[in-house]
Amino acid sequence: MSEIKECDLPGIGKKFSLELDSGDKLVVVIHSSGEREVFKFTRGNDEPTSVTTLSDEEARQIGAILSGTYFQPVVEDEPKLTMKNVTMEWIKIAPDSMLANKKIEELDIRKTTGVSITTIIRGETVIPNPCSGEIIKPQDTLIIIGNTDQIKNFMSTFEIRQHVEK
Amino acid sequence: MIVDETVLSLGISLLALFFAGLLATKVNQSLTAVFIVVGMILQNFFPLTIITEFIATLGIIFMLFMFGLEFSVGNLFNNQRKIFYTGIYDLLFNFPLGLFLGWILGYDLMHSLLFGGIVYVTSSVIVAKSIIDLKRSANPETEYLLNILIFEDMFIAIFLAFIVGILNYGHIDTKGTSIVMLKTSAFFLFFIILARTSKKFIDKIIDIEHTELFVILILSIIVLSAGAASKIGLSEAIGAFLAGLLLSETKQRHRISEAIKPFQQFSTAIFFVAFGMSIDYKHVAGLIPVGIFIFVVSSFSKVYGGYFVGRRYRLSARAGLRLGFSLIPRGEFSIILAGTIAMNPGLPYPLKSLTGVYVLLSAILGSIIMKESDGFIKWFGERKEKETKRISNHPGRLPE
Numbered sequence: 001m002s003e004i005k006e007c008d009l010p011g012i013g014k015k016f017s018l019e020l021d022s023g024d025k026l027v028v029v030i031h032s033s034g035e036r037e038v039f040k041f042t043r044g045n046d047e048p049t050s051v052t053t054l055s056d057e058e059a060r061q062i063g064a065i066l067s068g069t070y071f072q073p074v075v076e077d078e079p080k081l082t083m084k085n086v087t088m089e090w091i092k093i094a095p096d097s098m099l100a101n102k103k104i105e106e107l108d109i110r111k112t113t114g115v116s117i118t119t120i121i122r123g124e125t126v127i128p129n130p131c132s133g134e135i136i137k138p139q140d141t142l143i144i145i146g147n148t149d150q151i152k153n154f155m156s157t158f159e160i161r162q163h164v165e166k
Numbered sequence: 167m168i169v170d171e172t173v174l175s176l177g178i179s180l181l182a183l184f185f186a187g188l189l190a191t192k193v194n195q196s197l198t199a200v201f202i203v204v205g206m207i208l209q210n211f212f213p214l215t216i217i218t219e220f221i222a223t224l225g226i227i228f229m230l231f232m233f234g235l236e237f238s239v240g241n242l243f244n245n246q247r248k249i250f251y252t253g254i255y256d257l258l259f260n261f262p263l264g265l266f267l268g269w270i271l272g273y274d275l276m277h278s279l280l281f282g283g284i285v286y287v288t289s290s291v292i293v294a295k296s297i298i299d300l301k302r303s304a305n306p307e308t309e310y311l312l313n314i315l316i317f318e319d320m321f322i323a324i325f326l327a328f329i330v331g332i333l334n335y336g337h338i339d340t341k342g343t344s345i346v347m348l349k350t351s352a353f354f355l356f357f358i359i360l361a362r363t364s365k366k367f368i369d370k371i372i373d374i375e376h377t378e379l380f381v382i383l384i385l386s387i388i389v390l391s392a393g394a395a396s397k398i399g400l401s402e403a404i405g406a407f408l409a410g411l412l413l414s415e416t417k418q419r420h421r422i423s424e425a426i427k428p429f430q431q432f433s434t435a436i437f438f439v440a441f442g443m444s445i446d447y448k449h450v451a452g453l454i455p456v457g458i459f460i461f462v463v464s465s466f467s468k469v470y471g472g473y474f475v476g477r478r479y480r481l482s483a484r485a486g487l488r489l490g491f492s493l494i495p496r497g498e499f500s501i502i503l504a505g506t507i508a509m510n511p512g513l514p515y516p517l518k519s520l521t522g523v524y525v526l527l528s529a530i531l532g533s534i535i536m537k538e539s540d541g542f543i544k545w546f547g548e549r550k551e552k553e554t555k556r557i558s559n560h561p562g563r564l565p566e
Contacts, residue, residue, distance in 0.1 A: 008245060010312050011236055011294050012303050027304035039304035046485045047540075051301045 068126075088118070088145050091160055095138040098158045105132035113157055114150035119143040175212040176436075182208060183435055194299065194537070196292045198497045199529040201435055202522060205442020214443045218436060225437030226502055227392045227406040228430035233319060234410020235423055242320070245313070252310050252475050253317020256493070259471030260464065261286040267460055272514040275338055280329060280503055284521050285464045287322045289497025290315040292529060296492070296536050306481055307489040314475065314493065322499050323407050324350065330401035330506055349398055357391075357408035361415050369416050381425045387413070388426070403502060434498075441501050445522040449515075456515060457523035465528070465535075468493040484543050491539035495532030496525050 002019045009015050013031040020026060023043035030036055034056035039048040054062060093100050099107060110116055120127040120134065121141040127134065136142070144154065154160070182204050190200040242249065264285030268278030293315060302308055331346035332338055360368075372387075374380045388409050395405025413422055469490035476486025504521035535542070 007309050008241060009303060009309060010241060010316055011290070012298065012312070015304060015309065017304070029303045031298075031303075037301070037303060039301075041304075046306050046482050048301070048304060051304075 086145065086147050087151060088143055089151055091142045091144060093136060093138055093140045093142065097138070097160070099136050099142075100138045102136055103132070104130060104134050104136065107136075107158075109154070113146070113154040115144045115146035115154040117142050118145050171212075172215050172217050175215070176218070178211070179204070179208055179218075179436070179439055183439065194533070196289075196295070196495065196497065196529050196533055197435075198289065198292065198438060198501075199526050201438035202442040202445075202501075202526060205439035206445050206447075206522075207442075208439065209443040209445075209447075214440060218440050218443075221433050222437040222440035222505075223402070224429075225433035225435070225440075226403050226505070227388065227433075228426060229434050229437070229498060229502075230323070230403040230407040231388050231410040231426065232423070232430050233323070234407040234412075235414045235419065235426075237316070237319070237411060237414055242316070249313045249317050252313040252479075253321070255475050255478070256314045256318065256468075256471050257286065257321060259467050259474070263464060263467050267463065271456070271520075273517070276329075276332065277507070277513065277517060280507060281517065283322060283325050283329070283503045284496070284500040284524070285460065287318050287496065287499040287503070288315060288468070288493045289495045289499070289529065289532075290319055292495040292497050292533060293492055293536070296495075296533060300537060302488075305485065305488070307476055307485040307492075310475055310479060310481070311472075311489055311492050314472075319499070322503070323404060324354070326503065326506065327353070327395070327400045327404035329503075330404075331399055333507065334399040346399075350400060350404075353395065353398065353400060353404070354408065357412055361412045365415050368412065369418070372413070372416060372418050372422075377425075380421070384413075384422055384425060385429075401506065403506075437505075438501070441505055441518075441522065445519045446516065449519040450523060453515065453520050453523045457520060457527055460520075460524055461527045461531070465494045465532075484547070487543045487546070488539050491542065492536050494528055494535055496528040500525050 002021075005017045007015045007017075009029065013029055013033075015027060015029050017025055017027040025041040025043075027039040027041065027048070028036060029039070036054045036056070036059040038052045038054065040050045041047070042049050104117060117130060118128070119142070120130045120136065121143070122137065123139075144151070146154065183201060186200045186204045187197055190197055261282045264282035265278050267285060268281030271281070273281060293311070297303055297308060297311070327350045328346055331350060332342060335342040335346060372380070372383060374383060388406050391405040391409035391412075392402040393405070395408075396402045413419065416422075469487070472490030472493045473483075473486040476489045477483070481489065500521055504518050507517060
């Protein structure tokens with residue numbers, strides 16, 4: 001990977017440019033106002049072929065997506081949106097768990113308990129909206145969503161004892 | 167009664183500025199040029215009062231203060247080589263030309279020097295705004311362009327201190343020049359050392375929560391510095407500029423900028439109006455041909471100078487030309503320079519009115535040229551290509 005070049009643009013902000021392997025160049029300008037501009041220069045061209053302007057907040061979101069750390073933290077960040085008794089629960093799968101080594105579809109979780117699995121966290125990888133064919137493995141962390149009764153139901157049906165403290 | 171009329175005329179001026187400015191932003195023109203035109207029109211309705219002139223003086227002071235505030239001494243020290251080497255070529259290409267043009271027009275040495283500065287300095291306000299509007303901030307030539315602008319502003323700030331010093335001394339001779347130079351450098355050195363050494367102390371003094379008291383303290387720092395500079399025979403503007411530099415290193419920089427900005431915007435607008443009001447219609451018609459001549463010659467040298475810097479830093483020919491085309495607009499500093507010298511009716515071409523014509527031409531046409539520079543460059547490139555084709559198709563000539 002080539003290095004990122006940094007340069008001051010006095011009165012405007014700071015410029016970061018990165019030469020991509022394809023020969024194109026990506027330039028990010030951070031304005032003093034917090035606005036970001038992302039420019040793409042095709043190989044050998046010194047005029048941008050595209051410009052995208054982002055607000056500070058948009059830029060942070062995009063940045064999180066690009067770096068692979070993004071998933072929508074519904075409960076923590078947007079409490080107004082969550083309904084009264086809807087909760088999310090983080091659940092660690094023990095090796096002897098009823099859920100371990102089973103496909104999501106054969107467990108019929110939603111039908112029996114009403115709870116949905118929104119995300120599987122497996123070591124470093126995050127699987128948002130796992131498909132029904134996904135196999136739950138020991139040591140996975142599941143993020144499930146449902147109302148309080150559904151969650152309780154889920155916990156007793158699958159004999160879960162271990163949840164993760166947030 | 168007099169007060170009432172002044173207040174009323176100020177109100178009318180401001181309303182006129184608003185509508186003119188609205189129109190200008192619709193067609194993407196610089197406010198500087200439009201405000202001057204408003205002033206030129208308004209002089210038919212009411213005279214330039216002492217109060218307007220006083221606000222105009224504050225306008226220069228606040229404008230220079232904001233320049234200083236945006237300027238970081240740290241940045242200047244970090245990039246000094248780059249700033250110096252890009253700026254010096256621009257200076258060598260354009261300042262002597264202005265001086266020479268002044269001499270041709272029949273000015274004495276002092277006015278020629280002043281004219282050199284007027285022709286030399288590009289408007290950083292207009293250019294910086296255009297860079298952002300035209301989405302050119304990531305272009306390869308932009309960092310060199312901004313470095314040139316910084317060098318120019320710094321040079322003109324010192325030049326302004328010097329020329330006003332000379333003016334207050336009376337005439338140019340070795341003794342006067344050295345006294346003024348000594349004073350100027352001592353004044354600059356004092357502020358720069360203060361900015362580098364007493365950062366924490368200044369931070370502590372200006373750390374005031376109370377909004378009103380904060381504004382008053384900052385205003386007092388600005389006006390006191392301006393007054394001190396004036397007291398020792400330098401330009402008030404330079405005092406304000408250095409006050410800005412001093413405060414640019416503090417933590418409160420952003421808050422200061424927010425607090426002073428409304429004052430600056432108001433008084434600077436009035437400054438341009440006042441300048442427009444002082445342009446004499448009688449001269450303007452006769453000055454237009456001279457203005458066009460100076461505009462064409464100086465634009466040519468600006469473009470060539472910019473192109474030269476671009477090529478020296480291995481930019482492509484296109485980027486180099488774009489750099490040159492971006493240096494054409496003149497604005498606030500040219501007007502400040504012209505405004506520092508009282509009108510001298512004995513001069514063959516009244517400096518103030520000529521500067522007005524010149525700035526209007528270059529600000530308006532310069533913004534357009536900057537926007538359309540790609541068209542020019544394409545046209546220029548195609549012609550060159552055709553020429554090379556014609557030469558290479560020439561029978562009997564070996565292909566290179």
